[in-house]
Amino acid sequence: MDFGFSPEQKTLAQAVTRFVERELLPGYHQRDKEKTFPRDVWKKLGELGLIGMGAPVEDGGHGADCVTEGIAAEAVGRGDPNIGVAAFAAAELCAQALLAGSGQAKSDFLAPMLRGDKVPAIAVTEPHCGTDAVAMRAKAVRKGERYLLSGEKSGITLAKAADFFVIFAKTDPAAGAAGVSAFAVPGDSPGLTRQFYEDMGSKTLCRGSIFLDDVEIPEAYRLGKEGKGFRTLMKGFDVSRVYLALLCLGAAVKSVEETIEYTKGRLAFQKPLAQFEGVSFTVVEHAAMLEAVRLLCYKALSLRDHGLPHTKEAAMVKWMGPRFSVDAIRDCLLLHGHYGYTQEYRFEQRLRDVMGLEIADGTAQICKIVAARELFGREWLKEGK
Ligand SMILES: Cc1cc2nc3c(=O)[nH]c(=O)nc-3n(C[C@H](O)[C@H](O)[C@H](O)COP(=O)(O)OP(=O)(O)OC[C@H]3O[C@@H](n4cnc5c(N)ncnc54)[C@H](O)[C@@H]3O)c2cc1C
Secondary structure (H helix, E strand, O other): OOOOOOHHHHHHHHHHHHHHHHHHHHHHHHHHHHOOOOHHHHHHHHHOOOOOOOOOHHHOOOOOOHHHHHHHHHHHHHHOHHHHHHHHHHHHHHHHHHOOOOHHHHHHHHHHHHHOOOOEEEEOOEOOEOOOHHHOOOEEEEEOOEEEEEEEEEEEOOOOOOOEEEEEEEOOHHHHHHHEEEEEEEOOOOOEEEEEOOOOOOHHHOOEEEEEEEEEEEHHHEEOOOOOHHHHHHHHHHHHHHHHHHHHHHHHHHHHHHHHHHHHHOEEOOEEHHHOHHHHHHHHHHHHHHHHHHHHHHHHHHHHHOOOOOHHHHHHHHHHHHHHHHHHHHHHHHHOHHHHOOOOOOHHHHHHHHHHOOOOOOOHHHHHHHHHHHHHOHHHHOOOO
8 A cells, every 4th residue: 555646746746835825825715706607717727738638648738647647636725716627527537538539629629728728617417407417408409410409507607608518418208317418519500598606605717507499419429329418427527526526625735735834933821823732632633534535536536547436435535634624714714813704814615615616416315325335235225125
C-alpha cells in the first residue's frame, strides 16, 4: 500500500495550488457578488489543461489518470469550489458522454470545451424527479436523420452560461433506464429557452431550468447508442462524485488551516485560543474526519485507475465529503467569533457553496442507497424480500 503521490503529481499539486492562490482565491467573493460565470477564468483553466483532464490526448485532453485529476480538483477547491464544479463535475460528466459520441460531436463540443472556449452543462433533473432520475419525461423522437427533443430540465448548473448542454431524454419511454439516451444540444438551438434561479450559494454557476420545445438536432449529436445514456451517466457519476467530494474537502481543509492560524493569534483570558482544548479538539476532530474521507477519495480514484469496482466508495465519499466539509466550515466560522459571520472572511460563502454540493450529483440518501446495493447485493434490497 502506497500513500504517496508520484513526483509528477506533487509538482502538479504545487503548480495548481500556486495558480489557485494567485488567480482563483482573490476573486472568490467578487464572483459571488457578480453572479456571472467568468469566461476569462474558464479560458485560463483550459489553457492549463484543468478542464476534463482525463479525456484522451487525441480528443484534445491530457489523458490524466483519475488520481491526478483528483489532486487538481482538491487544489482548486481550496480557492473556489464553484469553478471546480464547472471543470471537474459538469465538464467531466459532459466529457464522459461526448467520448461515446460521433467525431462531429467531439469536434463541435468536446475539443472546444477542453480548450476553455465552450462552457458545458449537464441536464438530467426534471421538475418532478431528481433522485429518481429514471422517471424523467423529456423525450427525443427520431425524425429521419434528426431528433426532436421536448421537455423541461431543472436545477441545471451553468444553465445561464452554457454554450451547449448534454441532455438526457427518453428515446423509448416504456423501457425505463434502458430507454434513456444522451444528446449534445447547442445552447442557441431554436426552441431552447432558459430561466434562472436565485440560489443560496454557488451564485457564479447561475443554475436554472431549460425548456425544450421540439428542439431539432442531427443524429450525429446523439452520444452513444440509443438506450445507453443512463449507463454512461452512472459511470460518469462514479468519478464526478469523488471530484465533488475533493472540491469540498479542499475548501474545508483550507478553512481548517486558516482557523489554526487565527486561533494561534487571537487571545482570550490572556491566552491564545489555540491553547484551549475546547478549541483545539474541535479543530482536530474536523481535521481527522476530513483526512479520512480524503484517503477514501483517493482510494476510489486509484481503484478506477486500476479498472476495479469503485461505485461503493464513490457513493460513500459523495455523502461524507460535502457533509463533513459543511460541518468543518461551520465550526471554523464559529471559531472566528463575530468576524467569521461577516463577508470579510470566506467561511459564510464556503458554507453556502459547499452545502449545495450535498444535493448536486445525488443527495446523501441516494448515495447510501447506491452503497447499500453494493454492500448487501441488489437482490436483497428488492421489495418483499
Ligand atoms: C447546487 C446544485 C447543482 C445542481 N446541478 C445539477 C446539474 O447540473 N444538472 C442536473 O441535472 N441536476 C442538477 N442538480 C439537481 C440535483 O441533481 C437534484 O436536486 C438531486 O438529484 C435531488 O433531486 P430533487 O431535487 O428532485 O429531490 P427529490 O428527488 O425530490 O428528493 C427530495 C428529498 O427526498 C430524499 N429522497 C428521495 N428519494 C429517497 C429515498 N428513496 N430514500 C430516502 N430519501 C429519499 C432526497 O435525498 C432529498 O433529500 C443540482 C442541484 C443543486 C442543489
